[in-house]
Amino acid sequence: MKTLPGDPATSDRQPALETRGLTIRFGGHVAVSDVSAAFHAGTLTAIVGPNGAGKTTYFNLISGQLRPTSGSVLLAGEDVTRTPPSHRTRHGMGRGFQLTNLFPGLSVQENIRLAVQSRRGGRVNLTSMWSRHVALIERADHCLNEVRLYDKRHALASSLSHGDQRKLEVGILLALESEVFMFDEPTAGMSVDEVPVVLDLIQKIKQQKGKTILLVEHKLDVIRSLADRIVVLHNGCKVADGRPEDVMASAIVKEAYLGSKVAAHA
Numbered sequence: 001m002k003t004l005p006g007d008p009a010t011s012d013r014q015p016a017l018e019t020r021g022l023t024i025r026f027g028g029h030v031a032v033s034d035v036s037a038a039f040h041a042g043t044l045t046a047i048v049g050p051n052g053a054g055k056t057t058y059f060n061l062i063s064g065q066l067r068p069t070s071g072s073v074l075l076a077g078e079d080v081t082r083t084p085p086s087h088r089t090r091h092g093m094g095r096g097f098q099l100t101n102l103f104p105g106l107s108v109q110e111n112i113r114l115a116v117q118s119r120r121g122g123r124v125n126l127t128s129m130w131s132r133h134v135a136l137i138e139r140a141d142h143c144l145n146e147v148r149l150y151d152k153r154h155a156l157a158s159s160l161s162h163g164d165q166r167k168l169e170v171g172i173l174l175a176l177e178s179e180v181f182m183f184d185e186p187t188a189g190m191s192v193d194e195v196p197v198v199l200d201l202i203q204k205i206k207q208q209k210g211k212t213i214l215l216v217e218h219k220l221d222v223i224r225s226l227a228d229r230i231v232v233l234h235n236g237c238k239v240a241d242g243r244p245e246d247v248m249a250s251a252i253v254k255e256a257y258l259g260s261k262v263a264a265h266a
């Protein structure tokens with residue numbers, strides 16, 4: 001593994017998220033192999049690599065969808081390797097799941113309100129205080145404004161365009177008050193007009209103090225505009241890690257990746 005100069009993982013601060021020697025085998029195939037990386041608050045890291053490099057599997061290990069064969073995942077210093085995804089969500093890890101975490105039969109506002117409620121706890125029913133209910137709605141509406149879906153708050157989630165559904169997914173992560181945001185190709189399948197809105201949103205989250213963002217992305221223009229750091233996976237291994245300009249210029253990355261898929265999307 002080649003760690004390029006300026007690797008933020010060398011910082012002394014406690015990382016918001018860290019993987020240590022993370023490895024998973026499927027039968028004889030090692031999909032993620034001994035990947036160690038620390039991700040700090042206030043940074044956006046793009047995880048890149050060719051098809052089958054292990055990016056989604058790495059995300060699944062971090063968010064708890066998969067248990068590693070060996071290695072560990074630390075969230076704000078806590079070892080969460082053996083905990084379920086719900087525990088990680090409660091402790092600040094938010095992942096966009098390519099729309100599978102939306103409730104299609106509920107309105108846009110209800111989707112967000114449920115996320116606010118799950119974060120802030122308690123049930124809202126006839127005996128709940130009205131003011132509490134109002135506070136939830138206000139917070140939900142704030143998130144809806146952030147993702148520019150307030151005008152569509154009464155629409156069913158299932159009736160939204162693909163781009164609006166991705167925005168709703170980001171709104172849910174905001175409502176969950178996530179500290180770590182994980183996006184897997186957030187602009188995939190979007191129309192040209194919708195892409196900038198989602199990129200703006202990610203940029204906005206990035207500017208919020210102390211948020212940590214991981215982004216699996218193939219598009220070089222998106223990586224260039226957002227990433228402070230690039231981690232390159234290849235055949236399950238971390239082959240480069242550092243500042244975008246250094247990583248892009250490294251021979252190993254050009255050979256493993258930039259010569260093929262990223263270049264094709266540039």
Ligand SMILES: Nc1ncnc2c1ncn2[C@@H]1O[C@H](COP(=O)(O)OP(=O)(O)OP(=O)(O)O)[C@@H](O)[C@H]1O
Nearest residue numbers: 026029030031049050051052053054055056057058
């Ligand atoms: N559940 C599984 N069982 C067996 N092999 C798997 C499983 N999940 C992933 N793999 C294999 O692990 C490797 C990494 O897959 P992964 O989906 O993580 O790659 P990726 O970098 O996300 O690719 P892409 O860019 O195409 O989405 C691939 O060879 C894949 O076939």
